[in-house]
Amino acid sequence: MIVINGTPHDTEITDPRRSLLDHLREDVGLHGPKKGCDQGGCGACTVLVDGRRVLACLTLAAQAEGRSVTTVEGVGRDGGLDPLQEAFIEHDGFQCGYCTPGQVCSAIGMADEVARGVPSRVSPEIGAASFDLSPDEIRERMSGNLCRCGAYNGIVAAIEETYLDGPR
Amino acid sequence: MKPFTYQRADDVASAVAAAAATPGAAYLGGGTNLVDLMRQNVERPAALVDVSRLPARIGIGTDGRLWMGAAATNTDVAADPVVRRDFPIIAEAIVNGASGQIRNTATVGGNLLQRTRCLYFYDTGARCNKREPGSGCDAVDGHNRMHAVLGASPECVATNPSDLGVALAALDARVHLAGPAGGRTVELLDLHRLPGDTPHVETVLAPGELITAVSVPPPPAAARSAYRKVRERASYAFALVSVAALLEVRDGVVASARLALGGVAAKPWRAAVAEAVLTGAPATRATFDRAAAAALADARPLAHNGFKIPLAQRVIVSTLEELS
Numbered sequence: 001m002i003v004i005n006g007t008p009h010d011t012e013i014t015d016p017r018r019s020l021l022d023h024l025r026e027d028v029g030l031h032g033p034k035k036g037c038d039q040g041g042c043g044a045c046t047v048l049v050d051g052r053r054v055l056a057c058l059t060l061a062a063q064a065e066g067r068s069v070t071t072v073e074g075v076g077r078d079g080g081l082d083p084l085q086e087a088f089i090e091h092d093g094f095q096c097g098y099c100t101p102g103q104v105c106s107a108i109g110m111a112d113e114v115a116r117g118v119p120s121r122v123s124p125e126i127g128a129a130s131f132d133l134s135p136d137e138i139r140e141r142m143s144g145n146l147c148r149c150g151a152y153n154g155i156v157a158a159i160e161e162t163y164l165d166g167p168r
Numbered sequence: 169m170k171p172f173t174y175q176r177a178d179d180v181a182s183a184v185a186a187a188a189a190t191p192g193a194a195y196l197g198g199g200t201n202l203v204d205l206m207r208q209n210v211e212r213p214a215a216l217v218d219v220s221r222l223p224a225r226i227g228i229g230t231d232g233r234l235w236m237g238a239a240a241t242n243t244d245v246a247a248d249p250v251v252r253r254d255f256p257i258i259a260e261a262i263v264n265g266a267s268g269q270i271r272n273t274a275t276v277g278g279n280l281l282q283r284t285r286c287l288y289f290y291d292t293g294a295r296c297n298k299r300e301p302g303s304g305c306d307a308v309d310g311h312n313r314m315h316a317v318l319g320a321s322p323e324c325v326a327t328n329p330s331d332l333g334v335a336l337a338a339l340d341a342r343v344h345l346a347g348p349a350g351g352r353t354v355e356l357l358d359l360h361r362l363p364g365d366t367p368h369v370e371t372v373l374a375p376g377e378l379i380t381a382v383s384v385p386p387p388p389a390a391a392r393s394a395y396r397k398v399r400e401r402a403s404y405a406f407a408l409v410s411v412a413a414l415l416e417v418r419d420g421v422v423a424s425a426r427l428a429l430g431g432v433a434a435k436p437w438r439a440a441v442a443e444a445v446l447t448g449a450p451a452t453r454a455t456f457d458r459a460a461a462a463a464l465a466d467a468r469p470l471a472h473n474g475f476k477i478p479l480a481q482r483v484i485v486s487t488l489e490e491l492s
Contacts (some may be wrong), residue, residue, distance in 0.1 A: 015171075016171075016216070017169045017171065017172070019203070039207070040200060040270060043269060052272045053269050054269050054273050055200070055270065056272075058200050059199060060174065060196075060203060062176075062198060062217075063172045063199065063220065077429065106269065109272070110268055113243070113247075116247060117196075117249070118173060118247040119246060119259055119263055120263050120404065121260075121264050122244075123262045126252055126263075127249075127259075139403075140403055141268055142266075142268075142404035143267055143404040144266075144269045144270065145267075146267055
């Protein structure tokens with residue numbers, strides 16, 4: 001059983017080769033997570049597993065058994081968009097939109113990592129009690145998500161504005 | 169991807185028993201490297217034993233050493249307050265590798281056992297002695313910009329891609345194993361083998377042996393440390409060269425030094441000769457230059473990777489200057 005966007009799913013995984021990405025897209029019908037490279041290089045398949053951002057293409061569906069998975073379809077609140085999604089629209093944080101579901105899930109997981117005290121390569125002090133979400137930090141922490149349209153400035157601005165006062 | 173069976177282990181004993189009972193079984197940690205290699209048909213295990221939910225505790229043991237369960241994720245190690253305070257070079261090395269998503273999944277044990285990123289190893293149309301023993305090596309006379317300058321052989325010039333391993337090599341870490349014949353401990357520096365004429369045999373692990381934990385003694389209290397990585401883009405790329413250094417200077421003299429290199433060999437490379445040059449010498453640029461020269465004295469360039477030798481020397485010198 002995998003809880004997907006708050007709903008338990010008992011869809012049987014008959015082939016252990018099934019990736020979590022293919023399971024979500026083909027078996028459950030959630031097309032938000034995208035297949036970009038299918039080899040862990042682009043981040044388009046990023047989803048949250050127990051609140052942590054992971055690559056669905058490199059995760060076997062069987063490994064998610066008993067976990068809670070959130071895709072971009074599940075990040076909104078009360079039938080509306082998450083504030084981060086609103087900020088992506090406000091700041092033109094995309095062009096074709098293919099990478100956007102992965103960017104959004106990744107940024108949500110990234111903000112939680114900052115709140116939990118996970119350092120980054122550009123953190124001024126690796127042992128600091130907390131980290132500021134500067135544009136440099138955002139760019140480093142989001143380096144696993146590629147945008148071939150090059151909408152990075154808008155993506156960084158949207159994330160910076162959304163998490164100015166910490167994770168929401 | 170070749171078909172395989174999957175089972176999840178609940179404890180170390182059942183993991184080892186399951187692997188021993190299943191011909192062609194491999195242990196699955198986070199899967200960030202293994203699943204990719206299986207999709208490329210480079211790795212073709214008949215069975216996976218999922219060990220990603222085995223003990224993942226991180227903490228100081230009664231022996232004073234830092235203990236990390238093999239299933240601990242890279243992120244959890246890098247975020248651990250004790251690691252960041254007392255073993256900062258471990259956290260620095262981890263956050264210099266991969267991406268946030270991969271660090272959230274990749275485990276300590278899997279990090280140490282990840283395979284080379286040599287493109288000829290990945291390309292099943294190319295000759296590779298590591299993938300198909302005896303088939304030859306297309307890297308030796310091919311595009312070998314990323315390849316090894318130390319400890320390589322005519323049969324294989326691949327590098328070990330781990331950042332964490334380089335920091336652990338400098339820290340005198342130990343790797344704790346469980347297997348069908350019981351448990352044992354090996355020094356991290358002895359875990360990986362140089363290629364010689366058997367590059368497909370990458371570690372000293374016996375069939376069915378599982379890494380259960382890594383332990384690290386406390387570094388010298390007065391030592392300063394740094395992990396420096398040079399790569400072709402600022403983030404999410406493997407090292408051309410990396411340096412893990414610990415340096416203890418008293419009254420202008422080097423009291424102790426530890427130096428390990430990444431991106432240059434088939435294993436995390438401890439530069440013991442350079443450490444001998446440093447120890448007891450004045451902490452000056454001239455000493456650091458001599459140590460850097462000693463560290464790369466045995467280096468042998470291929471057609472496209474000769475730049476790694478002066479690059480490694482410069483990164484060693486600048487890192488030691490920063491720490492002195």
